[in-house]
Amino acid sequence: xxxxxxxxxxxxxxxxxxxxxxxxxxxxxxxxxxxxxxxxxxxxxxxxxxxxxxxxxxxxxxxxxxxxxxxxxxxxxxxxxxxxxxxxxxxxxxxxxxxxxxxxxxxxxxxxxxxxxxxxxxxxxxxxxxxxxxxxxxxxxxxxxxxxxxxxxxxxxxxxxxxxxxxxxxxxxxxxxxxxxxxxxxxxxxxxxxxxxxxxxxxxxxxxxxxxxxxxxxxxxxxxxxxxxxxxxxxxxxxxxxxxxxxxxxxxxxxxxxxxxxx
Amino acid sequence: xxxxxxxxxxxxxxxxxxxxxxxxxxxxxxxxxxxxxxxxxxxxxxxxxxxxxxxxxxxxxxxxxxxxxxxxxxxxxxxxxxxxxxxxxxxxxxxxxxxxxxxxxxxxxxxxxxxxxxxxxxxxxxxxxxxxxxxxxxxxxxxxxxxxxxxxxxxxxxxxxxxxxxxxxxxxxxxxxxxxxxxxxxxxxxxxxxxxxxxxxxxxxxxxxxxxxxxxxxxxxxxxxxxxxxxxxxxxxxxxxxxxxxxxxxxxxxxxxxxxxxxx
Ligand SMILES: Nc1ncnc2c1ncn2[C@@H]1O[C@H](COP(=O)(O)OP(=O)(O)OP(=O)(O)O)[C@@H](O)[C@H]1O
Ligand SMILES: [Mg+2]
Numbered sequence: 334x335x336x337x338x339x340x341x342x343x344x345x346x347x348x349x350x351x352x353x354x355x356x357x358x359x360x361x362x363x364x365x366x367x368x369x370x371x372x373x374x375x376x377x378x379x380x381x382x383x384x385x386x387x388x389x390x391x392x393x394x395x396x397x398x399x400x401x402x403x404x405x406x407x408x409x410x411x412x413x414x415x416x417x418x419x420x421x422x423x424x425x426x427x428x429x430x431x432x433x434x435x436x437x438x439x440x441x442x443x444x445x446x447x448x449x450x451x452x453x454x455x456x457x458x459x460x461x462x463x464x465x466x467x468x469x470x471x472x473x474x475x476x477x478x479x480x481x482x483x484x485x486x487x488x489x490x491x492x493x494x495x496x497x498x499x500x501x502x503x504x505x506x507x508x509x510x511x512x513x514x515x516x517x518x519x520x521x522x523x524x525x526x527x528x529x530x531x532x533x534x535x536x537x538x539x540x541x542x543x544x545x546x547x548x549x550x551x552x553x554x555x556x557x558x559x560x561x562x563x564x565x566x567x568x569x570x571x572x573x574x575x576x577x578x579x580x581x582x583x584x585x586x587x588x589x590x591x592x593x594x595x596x
Numbered sequence: 597x598x599x600x601x602x603x604x605x606x607x608x609x610x611x612x613x614x615x616x617x618x619x620x621x622x623x624x625x626x627x628x629x630x631x632x633x634x635x636x637x638x639x640x641x642x643x644x645x646x647x648x649x650x651x652x653x654x655x656x657x658x659x660x661x662x663x664x665x666x667x668x669x670x671x672x673x674x675x676x677x678x679x680x681x682x683x684x685x686x687x688x689x690x691x692x693x694x695x696x697x698x699x700x701x702x703x704x705x706x707x708x709x710x711x712x713x714x715x716x717x718x719x720x721x722x723x724x725x726x727x728x729x730x731x732x733x734x735x736x737x738x739x740x741x742x743x744x745x746x747x748x749x750x751x752x753x754x755x756x757x758x759x760x761x762x763x764x765x766x767x768x769x770x771x772x773x774x775x776x777x778x779x780x781x782x783x784x785x786x787x788x789x790x791x792x793x794x795x796x797x798x799x800x801x802x803x804x805x806x807x808x809x810x811x812x813x814x815x816x817x818x819x820x821x822x823x824x825x826x827x828x829x830x831x832x833x834x835x836x837x838x839x840x841x842x843x844x845x846x847x848x849x850x851x852x853x854x855x856x857x858x859x860x
Contacts, residue, residue, distance in 0.1 A: 487684055490678065493650055
């Protein structure tokens with residue numbers, strides 16, 4: 334193992350220890366105080382259910398993750414396009430951004446039932462739509478901030494080379510916006526899973542993870558509900574991690590990132 | 597070259613919106629192939645004047661012509677190589693790609709670009725740092741990248757705003773000599789801002805001394821030291837006389853140069 338890798342591993346040790354201790358304490362306390370299963374099942378119980386039901390759970394997880402991914406791609410893509418448009422045509426941005434900022438503060442998830450009505454309960458697009466709307470605003474707002482808050486001198490320099498608008502966008506504004514874009518995408522990755530699952534709570538096919546969790550708890554099968562929640566969390570964390578990894582690979586040059594790492 | 601001025605500043609004034617009068621009634625002619633330094637107290641409008649020459653900001657009054665064309669035309673014709681007071685590098689580009697940026701915009705081919713970058717990296721002594729990113733460089737190294745970038749396409753007019761401010765004395769003197777060599781070889785005209793009186797005298801054909809706000813040109817010192825200059829030049833009695841003359845011009849009317857550490 335290389336030195337850097339070993340150092341990484343050592344850095345993770347405390348977090349792993351806390352995780353193990355936490356699970357252990359949960360198990361111990363639930364057993365010691367005879368907590369009712371519907372309140373909180375033991376981790377061992379959840380793990381066993383997870384294993385027994387792994388086939389169905391996995392398929393449900395994948396189904397829901399695909400909805401989240403679709404919504405993420407759609408919402409983030411449109412968010413990026415809108416940000417480019419608003420940055421290129423300032424009057425457009427000035428006219429529309431107040432609404433985007435306001436919409437970002439609205440609990441958009443409340444529209445989930447409406448989406449189910451519009452696109453159909455069983456149609457995965459109804460969940461994608463809600464995830465997409467959730468992703469759209471943070472990606473738009475962050476990307477636009479990145480595109481417009483560029484050091485004016487770096488634009489001046491481009492002007493001194495008689496660079497045109499398109500060139501300034503391609504060579505300065507877009508690369509400079511990447512750290513902001515990823516800040517938006519990381520938020521969106523989390524929101525897209527929330528959107529898909531909550532959308533399913535308002536109704537969806539039985540092979541969806543949200544519906545599985547809902548039904549399990551309705552039929553007092555709490556370990557299965559918890560197993561579903563664990564899986565949803567795992568997908569959420571992995572998705573976030575994948576976006577963070579893409580960020581790491583594309584913005585290694587970012588000095589603010591360095592400052593953070595050397596802290 | 598013909599005899600029309602390389603830079604002709606005609607009655608240029610600049611008021612900023614905040615109500616600051618940065619420049620007032622500046623007249624200056626820079627001859628082709630001349631090396632003119634601007635020196636003056638901090639805040640007297642040197643950077644502003646350079647930006648106006650480079651058509652990066654508009655003067656409130658007056659006009660600037662470069663090689664007989666309006667400054668705007670000159671900018672579109674890629675006549676300017678600018679080194680700002682700060683390095684202004686692009687964080688996402690490596691040293692080599694930062695230097696190559698103007699060449700990309702001028703649509704040089706990849707091969708030709710690479711060759712030119714190699715020469716320039718050697719010139720500013722950054723060999724081995726081609727693939728580093730700006731955050732991995734010291735302030736002085738960053739400034740050298742920005743100098744290499746400005747020189748990359750042999751612009752007709754170099755506008756340099758305290759380019760050597762962040763360098764140590766030894767490197768600075770070496771870069772001074774390099775700059776003179778480049779100036780001599782390229783046939784470009786240079787307008788150079790500095791806070792260092794000896795540097796201004798050593799480099800320039802003429803030193804324009806500016807007065808405190810609102811910035812005006814308080815006087816022009818002809819530097820009649822023989823060309824080409826060398827490390828010896830700094831030891832000549834005439835060099836010291838000229839340094840004294842510039843210092844007195846600056847001091848005249850209660851004008852003083854900011855202390856070096858404030859000069860940023
Ligand atoms: N964009 C701006 N808006 C308002 N005022 C400005 C602006 N840029 C410069 N100024 C003002 O114009 C004056 C001259 O500024 P400038 O940067 O040209 O000075 P300078 O001679 O280059 O100083 P230094 O030697 O410290 O670099 C200053 O008083 C400054 O506050
Ligand atoms: Mg300045």
